[in-house]
Amino acid sequence: MIKEACVETFEEAVLAEKRGANRIELCSDLANDGLTPSVELLQKACAILKIPVMVMIRPRAGNFVYSEQEIAQIKLEIDEAKKAGAAGVVLGLLTQKNQIDTRNTKILAEYAHPLPVTFHKAIDLMDNPVEGAKRLNTIPGITRILTSGGKPTALEGQETLRKMIEVVTRGKITILVAGKVLDTNIKEIQKLTGADEFHGRRIVGELDSRSEQ
Template sequence: MIKEACVESFKEAKLAQERGANRIELCSDLANDGLTPSFRLMQKCCSELDIPMMVMARPRAGNFVFSDLEVVQTKIAINLAKEAGAAGVVIGLLTSDNKIDEKNTRHLAEYASPLPVTFHKAIDEMEDPVEGVRVLKTIPGITRILTSGGKPTALEGQETIRKMIAEADGRITILVAGKVLDSNIEEIQKITGTSELHGRRIVGELVEK
């Protein structure tokens, strides 16, 4: 079981590592579902911690329909992640009718190479996240999809998550999120069948006492 902790500071990342997280998703502004972190934070986490850092590349809060300028801003974030020594990047782009923005996603995944790319929970905005898997598994460089099965929690979205895993057919990893806690992670792993899970409190509250 891989536990990916979602954090927005070095202190949280360090504590997550100490508590057994296997990987970090590094963001800023988690109140808005995560934006690109500062280069300084990327550098510090990548250089001082031992577990892989997946860096969020998202230029603004709000929807996931990106303008040409925002695609360029995402590329700049990818450049910074590479320079900092990140293990991968996290992106998510949709069209105005909530389909995968295949053109720009393909372009950014190629641009990020050789870093692996996680497509984030933008997929949960789709009417049918399983269709999203069908598209994303054809795009080289996309290695994971972060999802709660289109529902607020993984437990509520478990049926769709299982369908997404079946559609992925081992070609892409379904990284399960949605109120995954240290107290329910084993239950969620068992009912979904996933091998990788993600959460803000996946190794407990990241607050030093």
């Protein structure tokens, strides 16, 4: 079982590692569902943490429909992740109709190479995330899909999550289960979904350094 802790500060990252997280997703502004972290935070986390750091690449809040100018900005942010020594990047692009933006996803996955790419929860805005998973399965460089099965929680989305696991090529893409995955319910969610990798803000408990004092 792989536990990926979603964090927005260096202190949270260190605490998550100490508590047994296997991997970090590093973001800023989680109040807006996560944006690209600062270069300083990125460099510090990658330099000091011993576990892999996946970096959120999202230049602004709001929807996941990006202009050519924003695609160029995303490339610059991928460059910073590479320079810092990140283990991979996390991004997601949709069309105006909330379908996978296949063209730009292919471009960015190729640009990120050799870093693996996680396609994030933008997929949950689709009417049919299973179809989205099938589409992403055809794009080289996409190695994970972060999803709660189109529902607010993994428990509610469990049926769709099971279907998504079935339609992707095992060994090529991993369904990374999110959606209120806690240290207290992760075993139940694993049993219900059959997934191996999990993601959450409180996946190794509340990440408040004051609780350690």
